[in-house]
Amino acid sequence: MIFDTHAHYYDRAFDADRDALLSSLPGRGVDLVVCPGCDVESSLACIGLAERYPWIYAAAGLHPENLEGAGPADLDRIAALCARPKIRAVGEIGLDYYWVKTPEERANSRNFFDAQLSLAEALDLPAIVHDRDAHRDTLDIVRAHPGSRGVFHCYAGSLEDAKVLLDRGWMISFTGNITFHNARRAPEILRRLPLDRLMLETDAPYMAPEPHRGKRCDSSMIALTAARVAEIKELPVEAVLAATRANAIRFFGLEET
Numbered sequence: 001m002i003f004d005t006h007a008h009y010y011d012r013a014f015d016a017d018r019d020a021l022l023s024s025l026p027g028r029g030v031d032l033v034v035c036p037g038c039d040v041e042s043s044l045a046c047i048g049l050a051e052r053y054p055w056i057y058a059a060a061g062l063h064p065e066n067l068e069g070a071g072p073a074d075l076d077r078i079a080a081l082c083a084r085p086k087i088r089a090v091g092e093i094g095l096d097y098y099w100v101k102t103p104e105e106r107a108n109s110r111n112f113f114d115a116q117l118s119l120a121e122a123l124d125l126p127a128i129v130h131d132r133d134a135h136r137d138t139l140d141i142v143r144a145h146p147g148s149r150g151v152f153h154c155y156a157g158s159l160e161d162a163k164v165l166l167d168r169g170w171m172i173s174f175t176g177n178i179t180f181h182n183a184r185r186a187p188e189i190l191r192r193l194p195l196d197r198l199m200l201e202t203d204a205p206y207m208a209p210e211p212h213r214g215k216r217c218d219s220s221m222i223a224l225t226a227a228r229v230a231e232i233k234e235l236p237v238e239a240v241l242a243a244t245r246a247n248a249i250r251f252f253g254l255e256e257t
Contacts, residue, residue, distance in 0.1 A: 002226075003032040003245040004219035005173055005252075006092075006128065006153050006201035009056070010035065010045035013205035013216050021218060022053055030219040031055050032245070034252060036092040036128050038063035039070070040077045050086035057252060059089035059128055061116055064096040064109040075115055082123055088252040090120040091128025092153070095141075098133045110137060117145040126150045126251055135161055142168065151251065154203055159189050166197055171251055173199040176209030176221060179228045190232050199251065200225055200244045 014021060025033065035050065036059035037043025043060035050058040060081040062070055082090060093116040100109050120127040127150030131138040135157050142148065142165075151171040155162070162172055172193060178186050190198075200222050202208075208217035209224040223237075226244070230237040249255060 001031040001245060002029050002219060002222045002241060003200070003248040004030060004202050004204070004222055005034050005151070005199045005248045006175075007033050007035055007204040007219055008038075008042075008206075009033070009049055009204065010037075010042050011205050022049070022056070025219055026055060028220040029223065032248070032254070033057070033219055034059060034088060034128075034248075036089065037061055037081075038092055039066040040074055040081070042066075043078065043081050047081065047084055047086065057086050057088045057254070058084075059091040060084075060087055061089075061091040061093040061128070062112055063092050063130060064094055064113070065099050067100075067105075067109055067112055070112065075112070075119070078116070079119055079123075082119070082125060087125075088254070089126045089128050089150070090116055090123070091150075092130050093117070093127060094130035094132075095134035095138045096130060096132040097137075106134075106137075110141060113138075114141050114144070117141060117148045120150065121145055121147040128153055130154075131157065139164060142170070151199060153201060154207065155186065155189070158185065159192065162189050162193065166194070171197055171199055171247065173201050174225065174229070175201050175203045175207035176213070176217065176225050177207055178225055178232075179209040180213065181210065187232050190229060195233070195235075195240075195243045196247060198229075198244055199248050200229070200240075 035046040046058035050056045204217040230240045
């Protein structure tokens with residue numbers, strides 16, 4: 001069975017058939033999903049889905065692209081949401097220097113990332129981290145929080161940065177990007193990545209694996225991503241799915257649920 005550790009099922013791309021799709025997932029080999037929010041509203045939507053479907057869990061956080069107008073009250077609301085029983089992480093949080101351009105906006109996003117890692121430490125929850133074109137600053141903030149733990153989702157950093165994260169006990173996750181024909185760095189990192197530090201995700205509705213690249217993604221497509229991982233690591237695909245599922249169950253603290 002598949003554990004999709006990162007899927008945005010509140011996204012408008014699923015408005016036409018969300019309930020039908022989510023209800024179909026267990027019959028298509030997907031028995032666990034984590035839905036991370038990007039602001040207060042989407043975090044609430046994730047919680048709503050998690051409370052409706054037993055196989056869905058949620059995360060709450062403020063994404064670096066969703067910080068316009070955000071302030072301390074929003075952080076307080078995220079902290080309150082993290083007390084809900086099906087919240088299993090603080091996320092999606094982090095830095096994005098591709099979309100966040102000005103020095104003022106970047107400084108603001110660093111402050112929010114720092115505050116949310118502090119929240120994750122205080123609540124003993126893992127963090128789901130978004131890092132795009134901001135590798136040095138993202139790692140510096142992680143280093144400033146030695147009590148934090150988490151995953152860099154849709155990993156796009158270097159092998160050297162991956163080693164830093166592994167040394168700190170963090171996890172690394174890949175999406176369908178590992179299947180793309182122009183993927184160069186990710187396969188080399190994956191070859192060197194211990195299997196017990198790997199998780200798989202879709203980032204649905206984005207990042208659909210080949211041959212569906214550019215189409216709407218859903219959790220069942222992890223089977224294609226796992227097949228590519230198995231090829232790279234020279235393992236049976238069943239072993240990859242079993243290991244990444246076990247890693248995610250442990251990471252999100254679902255052993256006793």
